Amino acid sequence: MSLYDKTAHELHELLTTKKISAAELTADVLAHVDEVEDKIGAYLTITRDKAIADAKSVDEKISRGEKIFPLEGIPCAIKDNICTKGITTTCASKILENFVPPYDATAYQKLVAQNSILIGKANLDEFAMGGSTENSAFHTTHNPHNLERVPGGSSGGSAAAVAGGEAIFSLGSDTGGSIRQPASFCGVVGFKPTYGRVSRYGLVAFASSLDQIGPITRDVTDCALVLNAICGHDDMDSTSTAATVPDFTKSLIADVKGLKIGLPNEYFVKGIDSEVETAVRNVAKTFESLGAEIVEISLPHTEYAISTYYLIAPAEAATNLERYDGVSYGARVDGADVVEMMTNTRTEKFGAEVKRRIMIGNYALSAGYYDAYYLKALKVRTLIQRDFTDAFKTLDLILTPTTPNAAFKIGEMTSDPLKMYLQDICTVPINIAGLPAISVPCGVTKNNLPLAFQLIGKALDEETILRAAFTYEARN
Numbered sequence: 048m049s050l051y052d053k054t055a056h057e058l059h060e061l062l063t064t065k066k067i068s069a070a071e072l073t074a075d076v077l078a079h080v081d082e083v084e085d086k087i088g089a090y091l092t093i094t095r096d097k098a099i100a101d102a103k104s105v106d107e108k109i110s111r112g113e114k115i116f117p118l119e120g121i122p123c124a125i126k127d128n129i130c131t132k133g134i135t136t137t138c139a140s141k142i143l144e145n146f147v148p149p150y151d152a153t154a155y156q157k158l159v160a161q162n163s164i165l166i167g168k169a170n171l172d173e174f175a176m177g178g179s180t181e182n183s184a185f186h187t188t189h190n191p192h193n194l195e196r197v198p199g200g201s202s203g204g205s206a207a208a209v210a211g212g213e214a215i216f217s218l219g220s221d222t223g224g225s226i227r228q229p230a231s232f233c234g235v236v237g238f239k240p241t242y243g244r245v246s247r248y249g250l251v252a253f254a255s256s257l258d259q260i261g262p263i264t265r266d267v268t269d270c271a272l273v274l275n276a277i278c279g280h281d282d283m284d285s286t287s288t289a290a291t292v293p294d295f296t297k298s299l300i301a302d303v304k305g306l307k308i309g310l311p312n313e314y315f316v317k318g319i320d321s322e323v324e325t326a327v328r329n330v331a332k333t334f335e336s337l338g339a340e341i342v343e344i345s346l347p348h349t350e351y352a353i354s355t356y357y358l359i360a361p362a363e364a365a366t367n368l369e370r371y372d373g374v375s376y377g378a379r380v381d382g383a384d385v386v387e388m389m390t391n392t393r394t395e396k397f398g399a400e401v402k403r404r405i406m407i408g409n410y411a412l413s414a415g416y417y418d419a420y421y422l423k424a425l426k427v428r429t430l431i432q433r434d435f436t437d438a439f440k441t442l443d444l445i446l447t448p449t450t451p452n453a454a455f456k457i458g459e460m461t462s463d464p465l466k467m468y469l470q471d472i473c474t475v476p477i478n479i480a481g482l483p484a485i486s487v488p489c490g491v492t493k494n495n496l497p498l499a500f501q502l503i504g505k506a507l508d509e510e511t512i513l514r515a516a517f518t519y520e521a522r523n
């Protein structure tokens with residue numbers, strides 16, 4: 048029986064009924080990693096010995112007759128911008144190539160507390176900047192559905208690991224779509240929680256007002272289980288919300304009767320591939336046939352979302368990345384004096400996309416241009432937020448494509464950063480507004496590439512999103 052392609056909840060059942068052991072499960076996943084990792088390249092570090100040892104202690108616990116947690120003994124991958132104590136955390140950057148964090152990120156620590164099994168640290172675009180993992184300083188990850196195509200990004204390794212049978216679930220981070228877009232390209236479920244739901248402590252900062260950690264899983268039930276594990280207030284993150292965390296598995300109800308779901312015109316425009324549009328409109332019909340009410344709506348400031356995001360995110364990134372100066376930690380390239388040392392370090396160790404963002408960000412924040420660019424972007428951010436607030440006065444959910452097209456070919460967009468930025472059109476508005484959103488698979492293109500839809504909810508209403516996503520998944 049192959050175990051590597053099962054869901055966490057199926058495996059939990061097999062573990063608790065002693066049909067399998069955690070050691071067998073881990074060995075099966077590691078054997079599959081050995082088989083496919085050469086082709087997929089989902090990982091930057093594989094923690095084999097630790098995984099085997101941890102699985103053994105889970106089995107000891109089971110043999111003592113103790114009850115196990117829902118994710119106990121379940122193999123997972125963690126994006127390599129989430130700090131893991133004693134385990135290299137590189138952010139797929141040369142500047143952090145040998146960085147070993149002295150502490151765990153809270154979200155990872157919560158999985159450690161459940162005794163999940165870490166298989167390894169997943170590849171990403173350098174510092175999570177990108178949408179294809181082609182910006183990783185180490186290697187490109189390949190889409191398990193088609194090895195010539197990108198897995199998406201920046202959490203491309205996390206999504207490819209789950210889709211390729213190299214982990215049962217994973218954690219990614221989402222600043223402008225980095226969980227949802229790779230989940231969509233790889234045919235798995237990805238959830239960006241409400242800003243503040245999951246602690247950002249120990250997540251290496253890209254754009255602090257947008258970043259959020261979330262799950263990538265094989266189905267909606269696993270998504271609820273991982274959310275249960277990682278959400279919650281954390282004193283170590285001042286932006287973490289004090290709101291109580293519900294039991295998300297209670298939302299796994301196959302019933303959307305009476306839900307009002309908006310379809311925003313602005314997400315079905317020129318530039319959206321016709322196969323994507325048809326698939327998402329069919330999802331709307333499915334929801335309608337199951338008793339939901341579908342209404343056409345407008346989110347009028349959507350067209351400014353990309354430009355707003357590509358000012359705010361680089362501005363925050365330029366500030367956050369100032370700490371990589373060759374002094375306190377990370378790589379150092381020597382120079383004649385301290386200024387030359389810092390210049391050499393940053394010139395040699397940051398990749399091209401990271402440098403581009405630092406330059407855009409510092410330009411937007413500079414004295415003469417602050418009002419024209421950064422301040423203006425903040426004002427437009429308020430308008431985008433207001434679009435959603437107004438829409439949610441009468442709606443329960445908003446349904447859109449996750450991405451304008453299915454997975455593109457490796458190398459297809461690398462020469463045109465603007466074209467790459469436009470890929471984020473459906474996902475960045477949600478980060479700008481701080482809202483929760485899921486990406487759920489909905490069939491394949493004629494070339495057999497995964498398609499997906501996105502459901503956006505009100506702030507802190509992950510439950511309604513899960514309920515509708517579960518209903519869709521359970522349809523016949």
Ligand code: GLN
Pocket residue numbers: 175176177178200201220221222223224225226253360471
């Ligand atoms: N693709 C977007 C970017 O390049 C989003 C990245 C992310 O969410 N981390 O910024």
